Amino acid sequence: MKFRVSEDRANLVVDEAFVYTWEYGGKEYVVRVPRGFKFKRGIYLRLGSVGLIDIFAPTFSLLLVSAVHDWVYHLQEEGEADDISRAAADEIMRSDENDPSWVRQTAWFIVRLVGGTVW
Numbered sequence: 001m002k003f004r005v006s007e008d009r010a011n012l013v014v015d016e017a018f019v020y021t022w023e024y025g026g027k028e029y030v031v032r033v034p035r036g037f038k039f040k041r042g043i044y045l046r047l048g049s050v051g052l053i054d055i056f057a058p059t060f061s062l063l064l065v066s067a068v069h070d071w072v073y074h075l076q077e078e079g080e081a082d083d084i085s086r087a088a089a090d091e092i093m094r095s096d097e098n099d100p101s102w103v104r105q106t107a108w109f110i111v112r113l114v115g116g117t118v119w
Contacts, residue, residue: 001064011038020068022095024088031072039070061099062107068092076119086119
């Protein structure tokens, strides 16, 4: 997978489409994240006019799962992810064994806590 910083430097961009697979509740899920999709690495919260609070992990942690998680949330907004529950989508944050366990658990907890506001 290849990613780059967007021209406005506000996002990362998927430079090469990829397929990602994860499991939740005994079911396997597969999504294809397209080239050109823009996403933010880590967890971002907007609190009124305060701005963005970003929780970052060690360099490159959550990069892959952030792209996939944002893509699935995007699909849900478009009405194209009816077969994926929010819980299954949020499980993506814990699915990359290459990320440190504490990072995966923290990211999962935060998306479970606040992700419902946009799901």
